[in-house]
Amino acid sequence: MPPGVPLAGEHAPDHAALQQRPWHSRWRLSSVAALLDRALADAGFDRAPWIAVSLAAGIALWFVLDTPWEWVIALMIAMGAGFAGWVIGTRVARFHLGSAIVAVAAALAFGLVLIWARSTMIGAEAYPAPQVKVFAGKILEREEQPAQQRIRLILAVRDAEQGTARKIRVNVPGEQAYDALGEGAVIRFRARLMPPAPPMVPGAYNFARRAWFDGYAATGSVLGPIDIIEPAPEATGLAAIQRLLSGHVRQNLGGSAGTIAAAFASGDRGAITEADEEAMRDAGLTHLLSISGLHVSAIIAAAFFVALKLLALWPWLALRIRLPVAAAAVGALAGIGYTLLTGAEVPTVRSCAAAVLVLIAIALGRDALSLRMVSVAAAFVMFLWPESLIGPSFQMSFSAVIAIVALHNAEPVKRFLAPREESWFAHVGRRTIMLLVTGFVIEIALMPIVLFHFHRAGVYGAFANVIAIPLVTFISMPLIAVALALDLVGLGGPVWWLVGQSLDLLLGIAHFTASQPGAVKLMPQMGLGTLALFVIGGLWLALWRGRWRLLGLVPSAVATVMLLLTPAPDVLISGDGRHVGIAGEGERLIMLRESRSDYARENLLELSGMTGETVTLADWPGAKCSRDFCVITLQRSGRDWHLLIARSRDIVEERALAAACDRADIVVADRYLPRSCQPQWLKADRRFLDKSGGLALFLEDESFTSVAQGEGEHGWWRGNDRRERR
Known part of the structure; x- marks a missing residue:
């Protein structure tokens, strides 16, 4: 008997002890890992798209979480998950699951660090307060905006207090838009500058965040004449070519059609009128005005096929090189x-990167229409501009592309589009049906994003796009290219007429579609959680295969219910307390005062989910107004809510004010109110609003949301806190 082996009955190991041996636990973990690994393989798990999704999740986490401590904790959790994945892949069992966890966790951590570092490096501290004084600075960029009868200048001005140059953006009236105000000129001017504005009310556009990443310390308008200290050097570079091309197009083609043609040719949208912009938006055709996938793809496809046909005419070359490779390079x-x-905007760069990847795939004989291609393009854009993730341009561009790729990679669609013996009429009909289906899918994919950012979306966009997309792709843009080429020899006139007819048809489609009953869906405030569920559901449907992908319908269904149940706010209060909107008292929005600009009115209308004209509180029959205050009573869920709203900043006798506050449930004022003013529920005076920002009140739930709740300690909002402490 071999030494060391016990006899039967002598020190025999207990069976329960065997169950606790480390190798038994390891065997169970290995089995679980193997099971998950096989499940992922069966569901079509592709690491590349999920790495891009994780990179985006890390960037989004930085924006959602409030404080640096939370960012650090999230980073540590991601690193811990990566370590767990390494253990699974190397110690428990060598399966793909472990490496996938490591890759996803690393991408999430990298995304969080990337956006944190970018914010730290390029974030611009805002001016502490509004100011009117004389500035001297160098023009960095000039943007033409003839539709607003002005130009916009971006300048570097010297800050006398800090001794550093700061970037500002100012509007110059059209009568002062001299040609000498070009890039490189040094000017002296008097201007009124404002710190970049935070959202007016919850859900409104956050210009302060945009300005932080663009490097703007202030924005404003020029007052009075402009002195040119140093003239601009001779215009060169792409900016000069862009302006020259835009002006040339508008010179040859007037009216609204000329402004659209200039946008297609040079990316200059400054001349498009507000009415045309609004019609294109409500018709679901705004994407045609932004140089993105459609336009870049049309240019690249035309260049590819023309180069391929021309190179094929040279037999010597055709016998020595692969023509698709050469055509792809062209x-x-x-x-x-x-x-x-056209300005290298984010959607254009994204589209160009994706198209170049498609060309590389074609040249190598690989599948060009794949989610891997989309994920590489997305990662490229996020690496260069991580802050673009939270913008509507990035989200809409990639949502549309992902929807198209996922749809056309689905087996039923592949079978429907498979080549077959059929008539020309049937072939065209099949492609037309697919174009309509694609339009519907894109509209469904974009609807939550459009509603979240713009609070309104075109319902009939799928139908309008069936005509508009082929019109722009196959008629308008080729005609513009031909007209520009013929202009070199002075023969472009007739072609420009044809361009005008095609673009007039495009605008006619937009205005007709937007004017139809029910063409616009309004959504006052979609919560971030609702949008996140829509995104999770959409990505799950797009990135998995087989029955697994149907699980994405669950978060999408939950998000749809949440969207339908989202209440409209009863009262909206701007961050400075000067603008108050009251909804639910009829078809018109009640406003505290008329605004000098449309900005406040449009924001309050959009965020309240209303359209049409407004009425001032003083003209509302149910309100009682004096020179200093207005009182109005609102009935919600069987209860009366008494609102006391300040109209002036004049001194009011404190005892009378305290008595009025005691009778009110809510008090709103754009000034500091004494402590003796104690309403029953909410006192939104200047002291409170400085901390909270704009407010949205929901009286039925006796709750409110504030701008500050979504800002945390990010740089663009932390500056407001510092100014308050001073």
Whole structure:
């Protein structure tokens, strides 16, 4: 008997002890890992798209979480998950699951660090308060905005207090838009500058955040004449070519059609009228005005096929090189040139990167229409501009592309579009049906994003796009290219007429669609959680295969119910307390005062989910107004709510004010009120609003949301806190 082996009955190991041996636990973990690994493989798990999603999740976490401590904790959790994945992959069992966890966790951590570092490096501290004084600075950029009868200048001015240059943006009236105000000129001017404004009310546009990443310390308007200290050097570079091209197009084609053609040719949207912009938006055609996937793809495809046909006419070359590779190179150069010419905005760069990847795939004989291609393009854009993730342009662009790729990679669609013996009429009909289905899918994918950012969306966009997209892709843009080419020899006139007819048809479609009953869906405030559920459900449907993908319908269904149950606010209060909107008292929004600009009125209308004209509180029959205050009573859920709203900043006798506050449930004022003013529920005076920002009140729930709740300690909002402490 071998030594060391016990006899039967002598020190025999207990069976329960065997169950606790480490290798038994390891065997169970290995089995679980193997099971999960096989499940992921069966569901079509592809690491590349999920790495891009994790990178986006890390960036989004930084914006959602409030404080640096929370960012650090999230980073530590991601690192812990990565370590757990490494253990699973190396110690428990060598399966793909472990490496997938490591890759996803690393991408999430990298995204969080990336946006944190970018905010720290490029974030611009805002001016502490509004100021009117004389500035001297160098013009960095000039943007033409003829529709608003002005130009917009971005300048570097010297801050006398800090001794550093700061970037500001000012509007210059059209009568002072001299040609000498070009890039490189040094000017002296008097201006009224304001710190970049935070959201007016919860859910409104956050210009302060945008300005933080753009590097703007202030924005404002020029007052009086402009002195040119140093003239601008001779205009060169892409900006000069862009302005020259835009002006040339508008010179040859007037009216609204000329402004649209200038946008297609050079990316200059400054001349498009507000009415045309609004019609295109409500018709679901705004994406045609932004140089993105459609335009870049049309340019690259045209260059590719023209180069392929021309190169094929040279037999010597055709026998020695692969023509698709050469044609792909020509298409890539055309796409990059068009991207640079039109301003290299984020959607254009995204589209160009994706199109170049498609060309590379075609040249290598690989599948060009894949989610891997989309994920690489998304990662490229997020690496360069991580802050673009939270913007509507990035979200809409990639949502549309992901929807298209996922739809056309689905097996039923592949079978429907598979080549077959059929008549020309049937072939065209099949493609038309697919175009309509694609439009519906894109509209469904974009609807939550559009409602979240703009609070309104075109319902009939799928139908309008069936005509508009082929019109722009196959008629308008080729005609513009031909007209510009013929202008070199002075023969472009007849073609410009054809361009005008096609674009007039496009605008006619937009205005007709937008004017139809029910063409616009309004949504006052979609919560961030609702949007997140829509995004999770959409990505799950797009990135998995088989029955697993149907689980994405669950969060999408929950989000839809939450969206339908989202209440409209009863009262909206701006962050400075000067603007108050009251909804639910009829078809018109009640406003405290008329605004000098449309900005306040439009924000209050959009966020209350209303359209049409407004009425001032003083003209509302149910309100009682004096020179200093207005009183109005609102009935919600069987209860009366008494509101006391200040109209002036004049001194009011404190005892009378305290008595009025005691009778009110809510008091709103754009000034500091004494402590003796104690309403029953909410006192939204200047002291409170400085901390909270704008407010949205929901009286049935006796709750409110504030701008500050979504800002945390990020740089663009932390500056407001510092100014308050001073």
